[in-house]
Amino acid sequence: MVELVIDGQKVRVEEGTTLLEAARDYGIDIPTLCHVDGLSEYSACRLCVVEIFRGDRSRLAASCSFPVQDGIEVRTNSERVKRARKMIIELMLASTPNSRTVQCLASEYGVTEIRFKGEDRRCLLCGLCVRVCEEQMSGGAIGFARRGIDREVTMPFHKTPEACRECGACMYICPVCELPCTGVLEPGELCNRCVDELRLEAFPSRG
Amino acid sequence: MAKAEGLMEFISETVEENGAERSRLTAVLHEVQKRYNYLPEQALRRVAELMDIPLIDVYGVATFFTSFSLEPKGVHIVTVCMGTACHVRNSEGLLTEISRYLGIKAGETTADMLFTLETVNCVGACAMGPVMVVDGKYHGGMNASMVAKVMQKYERAEAEKRTDWKLTSPAALDDYRKMVVSARPTSTGIFLCSGTGCCATGSDDLYEALVGSARRAGLDGELTIGRTGCRGFCERGPILTVKPDNTFYQKVSAEDADEVVRATAAGEIVDRLLYVDQVTGERLTRQEEIPFYAKQNRLLLGANEELDPADMECYIAAGGYSAMTKALFEMEPEDIISEVEKAGLRGRGGGGFPTARKWIECRRANSPDGVKYVLCNADEGDPGAFMDRSLLEGNPHCVLEGMIIGAKAIGASNGYVYVRNEYPLAVANVTKAIEKARSMGLLGEDILGSGFSFDVGVSRGGGAFVCGESTALMASIEGRVGEPREKYIHTAIKGLNVRPTNLNNVETWANVPIVINGGSEKYASIGTENSKGTKIFSLVGKISNTGLVEVPMGMTLREIIFDIGGGVPNGKAFKAVQTGGPSGGCIPEDLLDTPVDFDRLTDVGSMMGSGGMIVMDEDTCMVDVARYFLEFLCDESCGKCTPCREGLKHMMLILDDISKGEGSLKQLELLEELAEVVSDTSLCGLGQTAPNPVLSTIRYFNDEYREHIEQGKCRAGVCKSLVTYAIDEATCNGCTLCARRCPTSAITGEKKEPHKIDISLCEKCGICYEVCESDAVRRV
Numbered sequence: 003m004v005e006l007v008i009d010g011q012k013v014r015v016e017e018g019t020t021l022l023e024a025a026r027d028y029g030i031d032i033p034t035l036c037h038v039d040g041l042s043e044y045s046a047c048r049l050c051v052v053e054i055f056r057g058d059r060s061r062l063a064a065s066c067s068f069p070v071q072d073g074i075e076v077r078t079n080s081e082r083v084k085r086a087r088k089m090i091i092e093l094m095l096a097s098t099p100n101s102r103t104v105q106c107l108a109s110e111y112g113v114t115e116i117r118f119k120g121e122d123r124r125c126l127l128c129g130l131c132v133r134v135c136e137e138q139m140s141g142g143a144i145g146f147a148r149r150g151i152d153r154e155v156t157m158p159f160h161k162t163p164e165a166c167r168e169c170g171a172c173m174y175i176c177p178v179c180e181l182p183c184t185g186v187l188e189p190g191e192l193c194n195r196c197v198d199e200l201r202l203e204a205f206p207s208r209g
Numbered sequence: 210m211a212k213a214e215g216l217m218e219f220i221s222e223t224v225e226e227n228g229a230e231r232s233r234l235t236a237v238l239h240e241v242q243k244r245y246n247y248l249p250e251q252a253l254r255r256v257a258e259l260m261d262i263p264l265i266d267v268y269g270v271a272t273f274f275t276s277f278s279l280e281p282k283g284v285h286i287v288t289v290c291m292g293t294a295c296h297v298r299n300s301e302g303l304l305t306e307i308s309r310y311l312g313i314k315a316g317e318t319t320a321d322m323l324f325t326l327e328t329v330n331c332v333g334a335c336a337m338g339p340v341m342v343v344d345g346k347y348h349g350g351m352n353a354s355m356v357a358k359v360m361q362k363y364e365r366a367e368a369e370k371r372t373d374w375k376l377t378s379p380a381a382l383d384d385y386r387k388m389v390v391s392a393r394p395t396s397t398g399i400f401l402c403s404g405t406g407c408c409a410t411g412s413d414d415l416y417e418a419l420v421g422s423a424r425r426a427g428l429d430g431e432l433t434i435g436r437t438g439c440r441g442f443c444e445r446g447p448i449l450t451v452k453p454d455n456t457f458y459q460k461v462s463a464e465d466a467d468e469v470v471r472a473t474a475a476g477e478i479v480d481r482l483l484y485v486d487q488v489t490g491e492r493l494t495r496q497e498e499i500p501f502y503a504k505q506n507r508l509l510l511g512a513n514e515e516l517d518p519a520d521m522e523c524y525i526a527a528g529g530y531s532a533m534t535k536a537l538f539e540m541e542p543e544d545i546i547s548e549v550e551k552a553g554l555r556g557r558g559g560g561g562f563p564t565a566r567k568w569i570e571c572r573r574a575n576s577p578d579g580v581k582y583v584l585c586n587a588d589e590g591d592p593g594a595f596m597d598r599s600l601l602e603g604n605p606h607c608v609l610e611g612m613i614i615g616a617k618a619i620g621a622s623n624g625y626v627y628v629r630n631e632y633p634l635a636v637a638n639v640t641k642a643i644e645k646a647r648s649m650g651l652l653g654e655d656i657l658g659s660g661f662s663f664d665v666g667v668s669r670g671g672g673a674f675v676c677g678e679s680t681a682l683m684a685s686i687e688g689r690v691g692e693p694r695e696k697y698i699h700t701a702i703k704g705l706n707v708r709p710t711n712l713n714n715v716e717t718w719a720n721v722p723i724v725i726n727g728g729s730e731k732y733a734s735i736g737t738e739n740s741k742g743t744k745i746f747s748l749v750g751k752i753s754n755t756g757l758v759e760v761p762m763g764m765t766l767r768e769i770i771f772d773i774g775g776g777v778p779n780g781k782a783f784k785a786v787q788t789g790g791p792s793g794g795c796i797p798e799d800l801l802d803t804p805v806d807f808d809r810l811t812d813v814g815s816m817m818g819s820g821g822m823i824v825m826d827e828d829t830c831m832v833d834v835a836r837y838f839l840e841f842l843c844d845e846s847c848g849k850c851t852p853c854r855e856g857l858k859h860m861m862l863i864l865d866d867i868s869k870g871e872g873s874l875k876q877l878e879l880l881e882e883l884a885e886v887v888s889d890t891s892l893c894g895l896g897q898t899a900p901n902p903v904l905s906t907i908r909y910f911n912d913e914y915r916e917h918i919e920q921g922k923c924r925a926g927v928c929k930s931l932v933t934y935a936i937d938e939a940t941c942n943g944c945t946l947c948a949r950r951c952p953t954s955a956i957t958g959e960k961k962e963p964h965k966i967d968i969s970l971c972e973k974c975g976i977c978y979e980v981c982e983s984d985a986v987r988r989v
Contacts, residue, residue, distance in 0.1 A: 126851075
């Protein structure tokens with residue numbers, strides 16, 4: 003068993019557990035996007051970063067893949083974490099404003115403006131569809147191509163391969179293909195409708 | 210069995226060809242003797258059977274004549290003529306020396322079955338006596354002192370021919386080294402750099418020309434024309450040195466070959482090809498007199514100019530693989546690691562992580578099937594750096610030797626050199642080195658009979674900067690996309706193929722044999738408290754002497770740039786030096802006394818990196834530099850994680866705006882904020898360090914950013930949107946040069962009349978500004 007402290011709370015979990023699993027076991031919420039239970043770790047969206055203290059030094063790490071270590075102190079909501087999280091949400095909003103998931107994250111974590119030039123992309127490159135296809139459906143029909151800004155989820159030569167059984171799992175799991183956020187009319191717009199119009203109580207984690 | 214079958218077939222054929230009459234017996238036996246160097250028993254039985262001659266008769270003939278032997282003989286038959294004429298010229302002394310050299314008496318064969326020593330009563334070459342004959346070739350006028358040279362010719366030929374010939378003990382390696390050393394030409398020689406830089410300026414043609422000139426001058430035996438690895442002073446290429454004086458010629462072309470050969474043979478110097486001191490104007494004869502070389506400590510690179518990278522014998526002759534022998538036979542893994550630790554060796558790939566700590570972690574890690582890997586990172590992707598190319602290309606065996614020592618320390622059985630596909634010569638040289646080392650028993654199964662086995666393969670990259678990152682590199686070797694993964698579980702525990710893997714950079718590996726050979730104490734005497742040894746930098750950009758420089762850690766940037774590099778050319782003012790490549794930062798003039806040391810460079814917001822050192826002058830715009838690196842990194846980001854893919858893109862867009870004069874101070878703040886998050890949250894080293902060029906330029910050259918934003922001004926005149934070109938009518942003498950050079954015909958004007966630039970046509974390429982001899986073109 004490994005003992006550590008998360009947000010001031012003493013935590014005892016089995017070796018090999020990730021920080022995300024440990025935190026959730028103890029009822030501490032950490033936002034995620036590219037992580038889904040049952041799929042392999044991808045560590046790409048960086049939304050789940052937490053601050054890890056060892057001695058007087060600290061660093062940010064992706065909780066979804068960081069294995070628990072004895073004696074570390076973890077803060078899931080420090081100023082440094084909040085600043086990073088908001089910036090990542092803002093970057094996602096700038097590229098993919100029509101994702102309801104991302105707009106909700108913005109509301110939940112207090113993103114109130116988009117300071118970057120907006121685009122209207124329909125993919126967050128979170129890789130959920132790629133992993134669900136390969137790992138759950140034994141499909142391997144879709145994957146990533148190209149790199150950097152040109153990276154895309156695609157099929158070989160943009161043609162539906164035989165491996166695709168049109169099961170729809172990729173669409174089911176996609177955080178962008180779902181019902182678009184209805185609050186956004188123009189690319190680059192911030193919704194925040196849930197907060198401003200619907201007068202929902204501020205989320206506990208809003209900073 | 211295969212050999213016996215072959216023998217029987219050979220005899221059947223021979224008998225058939227010669228006929229089975231008894232008179233053909235000696236002819237048949239001669240052919241068998243010639244083919245096998247002796248008459249095997251089965252052969253004689255078969256001959257008797259086929260020719261229908263009693264076996265005892267065949268046996269009788271075979272034992273009667275001295276030309277036949279029933280004992281196996283060596284591959285080479287050395288025969289010393291004991292005829293009368295030779296006898297009076299001391300053939301006895303010659304025989305004694307050959308006997309001593311081979312360690313056998315006349316009539317015996319060496320244990321390796323290479324040589325049989327025989328005497329003959331006269332070979333009829335009496336005028337040339339004393340004579341020795343090797344495989345039918347006559348060597349006349351021999352004396353005892355000439356024996357070694359003749360024998361070595363055959364030994365070397367044998368060594369090259371036999372790929373299955375292995376060195377199976379340290380003693381065998383020592384013998385081989387002695388043989389190679391004594392066979393090496395000691396006479397005068399011309400040694401030509403064959404690195405990529407010099408090849409680009411015509412080194413290959415020059416080599417052919419020199420060989421041709423030497424042949425025409427009848428000097429091909431005496432004058433060695435050799436090749437060496439990269440010398441580092443690439444801008445002066447092709448470079449060659451004349452030994453033993455070390456006369457240094459630069460910018461030599463094929464047309465100079467005849468003159469160089471003639472002068473060398475005559476012991477003269479070709480003045481016009483010497484290096485001219487930039488300050489004093491004096492012609493300098495020897496390499497060590499040239500300021501570029503004088504202040505360096507070429508611990509690693511020094512070997513490059515002595516060795517032919519394609520010839521393992523050069524490396525062996527220079528003491529190569531002796532550190533490996535020491536590590537394999539005299540040291541326990543813990544001893545090796547402890548030496549490396551005491552030497553204070555830190556990773557030369559950029560991070561400066563203590564090498565021994567990395568090795569210990571990998572040594573302690575468990576592998577499910579016992580397989581561990583040792584890798585060499587030769588994916589030198591920093592634009593403007595070529596230290597690793599030079600080392601791997603110029604001295605590949607040194608890198609291999611380091612890897613073998615590391616493998617022994619770690620307990621690794623396999624390794625790879627991961628090298629950029631853009632470095633074809635490095636790929637070729639390291640591949641050749643591996644094949645040769647393996648064929649000689651210096652790599653592979655049971656190295657030198659030590660019981661330790663380790664083999665290395667070459668894996669080529671495919672043009673991706675991110676593959677210099679350890680996990681991306683390993684993914685690429687595995688045949689996957691070069692995409693990094695989280696390293697919370699270190700690659701030392703789970704790396705290539707999910708096995709414990711140790712990755713070090715080319716330069717780090719090249720340091721290892723030096724540490725083991727010279728000892729940690731000697732090594733640690735070079736450098737600063739926490740940065741030991743030397744570091745190679747690729748000194749490029751706006752600097753008088755461009756090239757690779759190797760200096761002891763702790764030398765200041767100022768010494769490197771001004772004393773070795775000769776400062777900024779054309780009377781321009783120094784502005785900054787960029788170290789660490791796209792992950793590093795720009796250091797301003799007031800910090801030039803910072804010593805090169807892993808920690809000090811990090812303190813000033815840059816990093817050692819793998820060794821790029823790019824000098825910038827007043828004509829360099831720091832906003833543009835930051836933008837350049839970001840553009841590079843956006844291209845090279847794998848695109849997996851959000852901050853690197855999206856964050857770098859937006860950083861670049863902001864810098865784009867600033868460079869066009871469309872930025873705001875608020876954007877500058879956002880740029881800094883974003884940069885910090887990108888470095889805080891990115892998945893791998895590429896994204897984590899990518900903001901460094903931006904943050905360091907904002908830190909040290911904030912006023913330039915502000916000028917772009919507030920005044921729409923680029924003081925260096927680089928940012929095109931902020932610059933216009935105009936011709937000063939009063940100064941223009943109407944020479945028409947600018948008008949003729951302008952690619953868009955934007956400049957008009959009559960001869961000897963002031964010219965004008967049509968702004969609507971001008972593309973701001975700056976050619977007019979560069980060519981104007983009367984400084985009439987203004988950039989505002």
